[in-house]
Amino acid sequence: MDFMKRASVLREKxxxxxxxxxxxxxxxxxxxxxDRLFRELQDLEAAHPELAAPxxxxxxxxxxxxxxxxxxxxxxxxxxxxNAMADEEFVEWYDRxxxxxxxxxxxFVVEPKMDGTAVEVVYENGLLVSGSTRGDGEVGEEIxxxxxxxxxxxxxxxxxxxxxxxxRGEVYFPIRxxxxxxxxxxxxxxxxxxxxxxxxxxxxxxxxxxxxxARPLRIVIHGHGEAKGIKFTAHEESLKRLEAMGLPTCxxxxxxxxTAEELxxxxxxxxxxxxxxxxxxDGVVVKxxxxxxxxxxGFRTRSPRWAIAWKFPPREEVTQILDxxxxxxxxxxxxxxxxxxxxLLGGVMVSRATLNNPGLVxxxxxxxxxxxxxxxxxxxxxxxxxxxxxxxxxxxRDLEMPKKCPVCATPVxxxxxxxxxxxxxxxCPAQVKGSIxxxxxxxxxxxxxxxxxxxLVDKGLVKDAADLYHLDLKTLSELDxxxxxxAKNLLGELESSKDTTLEKFLGALGVRLVGESTARDLANHFxxxxxxxDATVEQLQEVPEVGERVATVIHxxxxxxxxxxxxxxxxxxxxxxxxxxxxxxxxxxxxxxxxTGELVKLARREAEAKVAELGGKAASSVSKQTDYVVAGPNxxxxxxxxxxxxxxxxTEDEFLALLAD
Ligand code: IVH
Numbered sequence: 001m002d003f004m005k006r007a008s009v010l011r012e013k014x015x016x017x018x019x020x021x022x023x024x025x026x027x028x029x030x031x032x033x034x035d036r037l038f039r040e041l042q043d044l045e046a047a048h049p050e051l052a053a054p055x056x057x058x059x060x061x062x063x064x065x066x067x068x069x070x071x072x073x074x075x076x077x078x079x080x081x082x083n084a085m086a087d088e089e090f091v092e093w094y095d096r097x098x099x100x101x102x103x104x105x106x107x108f109v110v111e112p113k114m115d116g117t118a119v120e121v122v123y124e125n126g127l128l129v130s131g132s133t134r135g136d137g138e139v140g141e142e143i144x145x146x147x148x149x150x151x152x153x154x155x156x157x158x159x160x161x162x163x164x165x166x167x168r169g170e171v172y173f174p175i176r177x178x179x180x181x182x183x184x185x186x187x188x189x190x191x192x193x194x195x196x197x198x199x200x201x202x203x204x205x206x207x208x209x210x211x212x213x214a215r216p217l218r219i220v221i222h223g224h225g226e227a228k229g230i231k232f233t234a235h236e237e238s239l240k241r242l243e244a245m246g247l248p249t250c251x252x253x254x255x256x257x258x259t260a261e262e263l264x265x266x267x268x269x270x271x272x273x274x275x276x277x278x279x280x281x282d283g284v285v286v287k288x289x290x291x292x293x294x295x296x297x298g299f300r301t302r303s304p305r306w307a308i309a310w311k312f313p314p315r316e317e318v319t320q321i322l323d324x325x326x327x328x329x330x331x332x333x334x335x336x337x338x339x340x341x342x343x344l345l346g347g348v349m350v351s352r353a354t355l356n357n358p359g360l361v362x363x364x365x366x367x368x369x370x371x372x373x374x375x376x377x378x379x380x381x382x383x384x385x386x387x388x389x390x391x392x393x394x395x396x397r398d399l400e401m402p403k404k405c406p407v408c409a410t411p412v413x414x415x416x417x418x419x420x421x422x423x424x425x426x427x428c429p430a431q432v433k434g435s436i437x438x439x440x441x442x443x444x445x446x447x448x449x450x451x452x453x454x455x456l457v458d459k460g461l462v463k464d465a466a467d468l469y470h471l472d473l474k475t476l477s478e479l480d481x482x483x484x485x486x487a488k489n490l491l492g493e494l495e496s497s498k499d500t501t502l503e504k505f506l507g508a509l510g511v512r513l514v515g516e517s518t519a520r521d522l523a524n525h526f527x528x529x530x531x532x533x534d535a536t537v538e539q540l541q542e543v544p545e546v547g548e549r550v551a552t553v554i555h556x557x558x559x560x561x562x563x564x565x566x567x568x569x570x571x572x573x574x575x576x577x578x579x580x581x582x583x584x585x586x587x588x589x590x591x592x593x594x595x596t597g598e599l600v601k602l603a604r605r606e607a608e609a610k611v612a613e614l615g616g617k618a619a620s621s622v623s624k625q626t627d628y629v630v631a632g633p634n635x636x637x638x639x640x641x642x643x644x645x646x647x648x649x650x651t652e653d654e655f656l657a658l659l660a661d
Contacts, residue, residue: 330434
């Protein structure tokens with residue numbers, strides 16, 4: 001096919017795929033397929049610069065950096081909204097709104113108030129031509145190149161485009177992506193970000209659009225400024241038409257209502273779902289739907305009479321650290337805890353918050369006596385976001401980490417380079433309680449709350465997880481505040497916990513650095529607990545994703561006689577799991593594969609599972625024992641090593657052919 005035609009087919013396919021993914025939430029192709037087509041288009045455009053088009057999906061990866069932002073004046077000012085914090089304030093606004101609408105309650109629409117940063121995006125004859133921040137509402141900064149990189153924001157509108165369309169929306173950072181980014185930064189020892197909102201705002205004001213492109217920002221359109229060549233009559237109608245043009249709007253979240261009760265029900269419903277949403281919502285916005293009526297109602301100084309932001313109880317608040325204490329976790333980690341001047345957060349009174357680790361206390365610069373921002377999301381333990389340095393008086397003190405464990409008084413160990421100090425005493429009551437609690441919950445025994453575990457340990461009834469299985473009805477019934485029925489329930493939970501999986505069992509042991517996904521990888525690789533217990537550090541490193549540090553921790557754990565005994569005693573108590581499927585005779589029997597570089601057609605996990613299914617093993621490093629190295633694009637040092645050792649190197653397609661043979 002002629003390359004011009006191919007480029008235009010690719011552009012159309014990619015634009016449509018991106019719209020299905022980001023606007024309709026209904027993906028039509030896999031990420032791998034998207035990447036492949038994207039690269040094909042990039043290559044075509046690089047080879048034929050005359051093909052370059054301003055609306056090509058390749059233009060979404062970021063223009064060259066610049067020195068400063070230009071100021072732009074908004075044609076129609078970007079106003080703000082009046083806030084209602086409590087029900088009474090909403091009712092006051094509602095009564096006023098009905099009055100200014102002529103006395104009869106009009107139709108209202110309710111949409112989520114996205115907690116992001118406000119922007120304007122301008123389309124001329126269908127093409128995205130400029131975009132800006134809200135600024136002071138009159139003048140903002142021109143950030144067109146950055147806005148162009150936002151996933152789901154079309155560079156060209158679909159269908160018949162109006163002459164000029166100024167759209168207003170909110171740019172936000174999805175919570176999951178935000179948390180993932182912070183985890184990765186923390187793992188690298190780099191500074192983490194405060195919250196998704198500030199990060200979205202900061203990301204939009206990067207001078208280098210490639211930096212913006214690297215972060216997964218999203219946008220939702222919730223209104224418009226000037227519109228030439230198109231006439232909208234009502235809010236919902238306008239959003240639906242914008243969505244048909246390919247724009248991500250909040251149309252799908254919109255609810256209608258007329259009475260204060262109906263509107264309150266929508267507010268309550270969003271509040272209830274707040275913790276489960278993939279983005280931060282800090283309230284709802286109630287708006288009059290009809291545009292003619294909006295005009296009649298008009299404005300106050302800074303805000304329209306026809307809309308209000310009805311806020312949720314804040315989840316971030318400012319309070320003071322009265323003291324800091326240190327708690328000991330199940331792995332012996334000493335964690336600072338801030339004792340706070342009680343504060344209402346998301347509807348709950350909060351008086352303690354974790355500081356994760358002492359390094360963070362130093363890095364965040366948090367001191368006793370500081371005024372700090374505290375945040376609580378859902379059921380998660382409240383955390384300190386940072387100190388308000390400007391409010392310091394000079395009387396604040398640094399936290400001194402104790403030299404001895406605050407629970408068992410054993411001198412703490414704090415090796416160079418480790419983020420936190422630990423209590424090295426594995427029989428420290430705090431560690432014992434923490435491990436038993438973790439074990440019980442990992443195996444689904446939710447009845448063993450921390451108060452019960454505490455009593456069991458303090459009364460000397462259990463010393464480790466295996467002791468749980470020797471408890472009887474009489475002993476359990478005699479615990480404080482324990483009825484016979486609850487005691488029976490606990491015995492029932494103990495009994496059903498015995499029928500488990502290797503993966504859950506490994507997770508329950510609570511080996512440091514072994515989370516859910518590592519436990520799964522270990523279970524898949526070793527098939528049973530004894531081969532794992534006897535594995536050397538090198539053998540452990542053959543497990544995909546297990547590096548030297550994790551391998552050493554696992555090895556040391558099973559080298560301790562106490563831990564080996566614990567496993568044996570648990571097995572004796574009747575814990576069991578399905579034995580690995582015999583894969584003998586599989587065509588990869590005894591063969592070792594290493595995957596390196598990108599896989600295009602299969603996910604890495606899938607490919608590794610296929611190897612295991614056929615009796616082979618997927619390893620993470622190349623050695624003389626490796627039979628095949630499957631190398632994809634951007635393969636690195638493993639490929640070089642395979643070449644040096646003369647190992648057979650195959651492509652992903654050749655690997656697929658082996659599978660199909
Ligand atoms: S409508 C006349 N709708 O909240 C102002 N704003 O406090 C019309 N916001 O600056 C704004 N979600 O950035 C509107 N669904 C939504 C919104 C929303 C978030 C932001 C917006 C505005 C601020 C006002």
